[in-house]
Amino acid sequence: MRAVEFQEYGGPEVLKVVEAEVPEPGPGQVSVDVAYTGVNFADLKARGEGYRVPRLPFVPGLEVSGRIRATGEGVTGLSAGQEVTALTDSGGYADVALADAATVFPVPAGLDLRTAATLPTVLPTAYALVHAVGRLQPGESVLVQGAAGGVGTVVGQLARAAGAGAVYGVVSGGAKAAYAREHGYDEVFVGAFTEAVRAATGGRGVDLALDPVGGETFRDSLASLAVFGRLVSFGNASSAPAWSVGQPELYPSGISVGGFSILTLAATAPDELRTLAERAFAKVADGTVSLPVTAEFALEEAAEAHRLMGTRTSTGKLLLRVNA
Ligand SMILES: NC(=O)c1ccc[n+]([C@@H]2O[C@H](COP(=O)([O-])OP(=O)(O)OC[C@H]3O[C@@H](n4cnc5c(N)ncnc54)[C@H](OP(=O)(O)O)[C@@H]3O)[C@@H](O)[C@H]2O)c1
Structure with missing residues (x-):
């Protein structure tokens, strides 16, 4: 073969x-x-x-x-x-x-x-980011890095379907921004995003930030959270050293940081992955997400x-x- x-x-x-x-x-x-x-x-x-x-x-x-x-x-x-x-x-x-x-x-x-x-990879991952780990609630705002890519395309639509109050994306170029706007994003920032996020949210920040980039982007995403906000790390596209976060960053605003890896979940908790996958695939089958x-x-x-x-x-x- x-x-x-x-x-x-x-x-x-x-x-x-x-x-x-x-x-x-x-x-x-x-x-x-x-x-x-x-x-x-x-x-x-x-x-x-x-x-x-x-x-x-x-x-x-x-x-x-x-x-x-x-x-x-x-x-x-x-x-x-x-x-x-x-x-x-x-x-x-x-x-x-x-x-x-x-x-x-x-x-x-x-x-x-x-x-x-x-x-198989994108749908359960996006579903886990929005629901299982991100625990997005209706009316909340979400900020997604790589918004025009595979995972980003689905996350925007799932967040919207979950009743997000505002769905913000970050991409590296103008054509990607236009694409992301056609796939569930209210506003898309090109490159630097911290000031734009504060401006778009009236200074409050976002409830949920999803980061597949790591390094400085991870730090900037953390700085973009509202009080009680959550950040979910799910990749390291920047190849930066592994992040670490402690009390000084988390305590002042009651923020939290989580993570997700579909391949690790498949190896450690395949039944949980199956549940995620079945729920996520149903969103494609019923037309909620494409x-x-x-x-x-x-x-x-x-x-x-x-x-x-x-x-x-x-x-x-x-x-x-x-x-x-
Ligand atoms: N944890 C998990 O279970 C899981 C599962 C699937 C995917 N992922 C991660 O999710 C991300 C998207 O995966 P995908 O397969 O759907 O790919 P993709 O988004 O279709 O394409 C790669 C993405 O990475 C971004 N990118 C590329 N090089 C970069 C760099 N040097 N610095 C920052 N961003 C860079 C690009 O966004 P811009 O050019 O717009 O910045 C692009 O959206 C990847 O980081 C991947 O590792 C994680």
Whole structure:
């Protein structure tokens, strides 16, 4: 089978198409004949700096849609030929991918395999940020970094559907700002945002800030919170040193900081992830949320997809077409 792997860390050019053995599912796993695979920012971090890469060579890819090829020992409720969408720990950039049965989901009614490939990472993550961790209440305001990206596109719509009083986004360019405004955001700031947030909220700050960037952006997001505000950290796009927060920052205004990682949750509490995923997928199936596929590449063109996302010009979701 074909797989796209990297044998060293570096730019998009280190992604190589290779011939690989078809993987066989172990106990509790299924193998999937991949139709589409989603491109995530985490794939770029894996390729560039070894994020969650246990050893080289490494086949990236955290999510696929397709048909079940084979089921491993002990798997129940899933069968060969069934159309599914799956969170994979890695290995999605290939003709056949393995996934733990706990993170394999039937394609929701009414959705095709192309749309299904956009669901596994972004939808549960966005749902957790708004609801499970962010605990957004009707009327509250929310500030979202990377508002035009995969997670950002869905968070804006989910926050609006949850009755947010105001949904603010931050992006790196004007075209992204226009896109985010079309996807649930009331106001979108380009670049620096702390003063703009204070101005937009009459000096009060926001109730919830969602940060996938880290470093200075994390600090600025913290400084943008209202009294009793919450910040949820869910990434480190800036590759800054890990943040830490203590009493001096938290006590004065009663603010709190939380975190979320879908891959860690999948490994530690798969039942919680399933609940999140089912609730989140229902929001796509009922039309509350849409995640536009703005660029699609053949599997062999994975490096092009990485270049597009890496130049910070992509919006919405990027997909690789594997065996559509
Ligand atoms: N914790 C979790 O469970 C989880 C799950 C999924 C995704 N994530 C994180 O959520 C973020 C979005 O992921 P995605 O796959 O949907 O990607 P994406 O948003 O479609 O694309 C990457 C995003 O990162 C931002 N970005 C790129 N380079 C950056 C840099 N050097 N500094 C600051 N921002 C940068 C871009 O926003 P601008 O160009 O507009 O700044 C862009 O929105 C990523 O940080 C990812 O790691 C976390």
